[in-house]
Every structure is written in structure tokens, then in C-alpha cells.
Amino acid sequence: xxxxxxxxxxxxxxxxxxxxxxxxxxxxxxxxxxxxxxxxxxxxxxxxxxxxxxxxxxxxxxxxxxxxxxxxxxxxxxxxxxxxxxxxxxxxxxxxxxxxxxxxxxxxxxxxxxxxxxxxxxxxxxxxxxxxxxxxxxxxxxxxxxxxxxxxxxxxxxxxxxxxxxxx
Numbered sequence: 071x072x073x074x075x076x077x078x079x080x081x082x083x084x085x086x087x088x089x090x091x092x093x094x095x096x097x098x099x100x101x102x103x104x105x106x107x108x109x110x111x112x113x114x115x116x117x118x119x120x121x122x123x124x125x126x127x128x129x130x131x132x133x134x135x136x137x138x139x140x141x142x143x144x145x146x147x148x149x150x151x152x153x154x155x156x157x158x159x160x161x162x163x164x165x166x167x168x169x170x171x172x173x174x175x176x177x178x179x180x181x182x183x184x185x186x187x188x189x190x191x192x193x194x195x196x197x198x199x200x201x202x203x204x205x206x207x208x209x210x211x212x213x214x215x216x217x218x219x220x221x222x223x224x225x226x227x228x229x230x231x232x233x234x235x236x237x238x
Contacts, residue, residue, distance in 0.1 A: 096161045103169040106183060111191045112162040116153045122195075122224055125157065126150050129167050136206070137174035144204040145177070147184065148229040151197040152221055158192055177203045181213035189217055196220050202231045 093112055094100075103109035129147040136143055147167070151158075166187070170180055181201030189197050198216035205211075220226055 106169045106173055109166040109169040111166045112159040113156040113192045114159055116155055116157050119155055124150050134170040134180045135174040146202040146231055148200040152195040152224055154195045156192040177211045178213050182215055185215045200229045
């Protein structure tokens with residue numbers, strides 16, 4: 071049973087025992103995966119299936135390596151999704167994103183790899199990602215992807231990341 075206090079009310083959501091038993095990282099020590107492919111991205115049942123809402127994850131310190139030079143690349147990722155039956159378990163997402171730290175790939179590949187992995191894992195109604203990459207060589211590269219049109223009636227907040235002007 072998950073209990074959430076909000077607005078003076080107590081909300082309860084039941085997650086199946088199967089969900090809890092399948093989680094391998096939450097509530098346990100978990101090391102950094104050796105690579106994004108080795109990372110385990112986990113999910114849990116959506117306690118509000120059939121409700122249209124947005125979940126946002128912001129990773130303001132995402133890092134990877136340039137596949138040519140080996141130099142570090144830094145990004146601010148904003149991931150929005152409208153869940154269907156499953157939610158992304160946040161600790162596993164943090165570990166998955168951290169696994170890019172020693173992974174060599176271009177900005178576009180990293181951004182779309184994150185989006186596709188989440189979409190394949192939870193099969194959301196809709197997903198978008200904004201990859202706001204800090205410049206190297208004087209030019210930022212921002213990468214955007216979404217799985218399709220947003221469902222009708224879904225409120226979409228602005229991603230809140232200003233165009234590059236010495237982002238910080």
C-alpha cells in the first residue's frame with residue numbers, strides 16, 4: 071500500500087506484490103552499471119491507470135563522453151511522459167542515466183537512446199525528451215524527440231530550459 075498525503079487528504083494506491091518483488095534496486099544498495107546496455111530500467115504499476123497526466127524527470131547533470139575525443143559532454147535532460155499501465159521507477163532511471171557517464175556516443179544518440187529505452191520499458195501513452203547539451207567548440211546541440219502527438223487534453227508544461235546564453 072502506498073499512502074500519499076496531499077491537500078489535507080490521504081490517498082492510497084495499491085501496487086501488486088508482484089511489482090515490489092520484481093524491483094531489484096529500490097531500497098537496496100545498487101552500484102553504477104558498467105554501461106547503459108547493462109543498466110536495469112525498472113517500472114511499477116501506475117496507481118492511476120486511465121487518468122491523463124504528465125510525469126516529469128529532470129536530469130540537470132547528465133554526462134556522457136564524445137565517441138571521438140573521449141572528452142566529457144554535459145546535458146540537461148527533461149523527460150515528460152503520459153503513463154499508461156506502468157511508471158518508471160526513479161532510482162533505476164537515475165542509475166541508467168548515470169551509466170552514460172563513461173559511455174561514448176554523440177548527443178543525438180544519447181538523447182534518443184534514453185527516450186527509446188523508457189518508451190520500450192513502460193510503453194507510455196506519450197513521451198517527449200528535450201536534451202539541452204552544453205556547448206563544446208562554441209555551439210550547443212539541443213536534441214528533441216517525442217513518440218507522436220500528445221493525447222488530446224493533456225496539459226504540457228514548458229520544459230523550462232532557456233535557449234543557450236551561458237546556461238547554468
